[in-house]
Amino acid sequence: MKAVYFLVALLVVTSVGVVGGVVGAELAEDTTATQTSSTTNPPATFHVEFHSEVVPDDLKAHRPIPETLVRNSKQDDSLSSFTSPSSSPGQGKWKRTKAPNGTEYLCYVPGPADVAEAEFARLSQSGASLRHRRKIGVVPPEISALVAQEMAGACTSKIDVWWTYETCWNAQVRQFHVGNNGAVEKEYFLGKGPIQQVEDGTKEEDLHYGEHPTYGPYLSTVFYNGTECDLTGEPRQTEVRLYCSGAGGSRQPSSNVNLRVTEPKSCQYLVQWWSAQACIPLLQREKGVNVPIKCYDVAFNQDGVEEP
Template sequence: METNTTSFFCLLLLISATVTAFLDIDELRNIKYGIDILNKPVLLSTQGIDKQLSETIDVTSKHGQIYRCIIPSQMEAEKQKEEEEKIAMEAGVPELLKPMESGPCLFKTRDWWSYEFCYGKHVRQFHMEDGRIVGNVIMLGYYESEFDWKNETNMEIKSRNKNRLNRYHSQQYINGSKCDLTGKARRTEVRFLCEEGTGDYIARLDEPETCTYVMTIHTTKICHHPYLKLPSQQKPVSITCNPAVTDQVYQDYLKE
């Protein structure tokens, strides 16, 4: 059966004297646990698990029954995660996004206007009817540069990504069509944000200043990069508990 995290913490406090394995306090605070009580007994006199893969804790019910609970180790998952981040860090953000260069341009329609983003090339705006461009095409900028993570200080990076839910990589697209209101060329900052489990798409386009735009693109391609990954959301860890019995009781169980 399943029990919530709070109940499990209370259980740990009540039976702390029976702990047979070291539990990391930070792990208990940050990981959600679910307990599954099984009917199959295990021998009280043996551990029978790989210490590198699991940890054990013996708990006692109010009826005096001892249960041996196996807690999967998070070390392997963390090791794999660190390896993925290391590879992403060494490759660099531009290399992670490079597949977009040979992929199709991205489109988004909002009210009257449609927007097109072609990675490393341009951003443009136009009106479409029956699947065809009608009227003038307004260039919102041509690729000029992008944020260089390797040449920025840690302080600048922290300042840039102080909002953990809004970490982004940016490119500058300049020298677009002349703006009638300002007399200057239009320009666009394109921001790439991590979104896991989806393809690449234009999430929104804002105009914070006249003829100056911010296009936000969501992509999975940068989610392994340590500077751009989303805040960690720990998955529930399944703890299995079996009745721990004496040799005689265990032999009787096998005969049934």
């Protein structure tokens, strides 16, 4: 009976081609080229699989193996690191490489076309990801309820020279100055809410999903009914954008910035808030497809005949 083993190497090739473990250094160079050429977003990652068996017929038919890689290399050690050319643009390459224990492998290093196929298969099997399924717009009630639960009582603040800005979720946005005696000397409410009155007299929570081109996904709501503006005579209002911070979260301007306040128009403000409490699945960065680099023991594949 043929002895077959399957081993998943404990290594990952990241978007910058950093690899740990056996045969990784050589394979990293090829996957880095794949990352550069691939159009998937977020970028793919790779893992190495070792098989002590014949290369499956479907893989050989899909990505033919050059004979020079399969023939006995005992008299030609240079073949242990030989890489075949791609048979067509976008496809990967076969590479013959040697593990530290001396075992030689035929490894198929995926190309951009293989990554695209894997991404298509992933989306087809699991359905579109949260961001593929969710259109930009009002989020469903269950998401609003989850955010309300996670952000209950959450507040954050920042000092900007003279002013202090404070944002409390589902409550208010405030701008104030604290005097030397510790008392608040000047105060403006930039918005309260986000519950607002609509035309039919009912109330609804105005919570939307959006994506910033740099920072990524966010949920936004508008806080109305702030302190009257001296310039417009209208109440101040603020759009609050909530981002997930931390590992897997949105990108931040810098690691020590969790609140930004700007004023795009007179008395109309924009608050960007990065919070670990906001890390619901919808606001976490998507992970790229993970693609295997499949390696097959050369001893099982020479002349198409398995060795005993």
